[in-house]
Amino acid sequence: MRFQDIDEDLKQSLFQKIRSSGSRALLHTDNDVEKLTRLKVVDPDGRITLAGGLMLGTYPQQFFPRLVIDVTVHPQDAKDAVGQIRFLDRKVCDGPVPYMIQDAITRVLANLKTIRVVYGAQGFDEAEIPEDVLREAITNAVMHRDYSTFSRGERISIDIFPDRVEIISPGGLVGDRTQQNIAEGKSITRNPTLATLLRTTPIPEQQGVLAEAQGSGIPRMQAGMRQLGLPQPEFSADLVSVKVTLHRHGLLDQETRVWLDQLPNSATRQHRENLTLALLFRLGKATVAELKSALGYDSDEIRQILGHLMAEELIEGLGDGPFQISARLVEHAAVANSGFELTDLEREVFGALSATEQKSIRAIADQIGRSVSSLRPVLRRLVAADLVVPTAPPQSRRRAYLRHTNSHMDEGQR
DSSP states (O other): OOGBBOOHHHHHHHHHHHHHOOOOOTTTSSHHHHHHHTTBBBBSOOOOHHHHHHBBBBEEEEETTTOEEEEEEOOOOOOOOOSSOOOEEEEEEEEEEEHHHHHHHHHHHHSSSSSEEEEETTEEEESSSHHHHHHHHHHHHHHHHHSGGTTTTOEEEEEESSSEEEEEEEOOOOOTTTTTTTSSOOOSOOOOHHHHHHHSSSSSSSSSBBBOOOOOOHHHHHHHHHHHTTTOOOOEEOOOHHHOOOOSSTTTTTHHHHHHHHHTTTTTTTTHHHOOOHHHHHHOBBOOHHHHHHHHHOHHHHHHHHHHHHHTTTOOTTTHHHHOOHHHHHHHHHHHHHTTTOOHHHHHHHHOOOOOOOOHHHHHHHTTTHHHHHHHHHHHHHHHSEEEEEESOTTTTOOOEEOOOOHHHHHOOO
């Protein structure tokens, strides 16, 4: 690669970014060659470095044709699934690293669904995996991959499946990083010059840079996924590659969204309130501490959310919990799911039951002030309608009952 193979626009934007940051990196340099040598884009012998060529070269793949990002959309949940269609979309992203990463992000986003979230009084359409999370994951793959001679024939692959996105980069974890401590926020890389250039070269036609190189990337990915109620990123590694898996469906899956849309004031409810409702819908009940751990909000914020939901009579609970979806909403969902009409006494019994706490017929009778004999036919009818689940055979003294809300909630409890 020769000096004239450097992209002029990228070079000048790099210089401008360094000057505006207050860095001393370009002090006492008289020409572009000296500037690029100081930044290790050019080595002391005047040759373009690998990191410099990848970041600023007009077309690095002229010299390294496999150093690309291959984005593929698969119709089924595995590459080897049987079917006539091998993939639905594919793009090999090339060019200098800033453009290559941006093209990969754009192509992944084009193949994801959008979801509607409400912040304050405004609603926004967001990708089902946040763009910032994708940017961090893809940039990390480029920054930390193995660029040694024997690995330059391997490309970074991004595989989009119906339920997840997998990003695989050549080379195992570096230094003391393991799957257990990878999220600790420690900055370490096998490619320090590339990491520095990623931290200083602006994103094409945008504000900001591609990486911070402070060890904050994975914690930011985790926070971004948590914000949309998505499972945390999964990392797996061996000696030759690292894979990051980003799940597309979390708390706010399609069935839960349908349920949320049917609740009062659904059009104006805050996104964080919907996440809280969805988690309670999934778990059956949860304390403030459990909600804090799962959602990432502080305790005061959780209590504020719970206060709003209780004011709307959507949930029930006291103090720091546990809290659960109100019996009125659970009953509505169960009846709608089964097509079963409840009598007044059946409604009273159903409301006394819990989806997670077993109750004997004696406990139910004491709670609602009815006789045990009057509840036996009621419970038989509710069990037959699949609205209540017995925990033991009819003859057992240990027989108790759980509220069987609907298939979605039951699956979440299992």
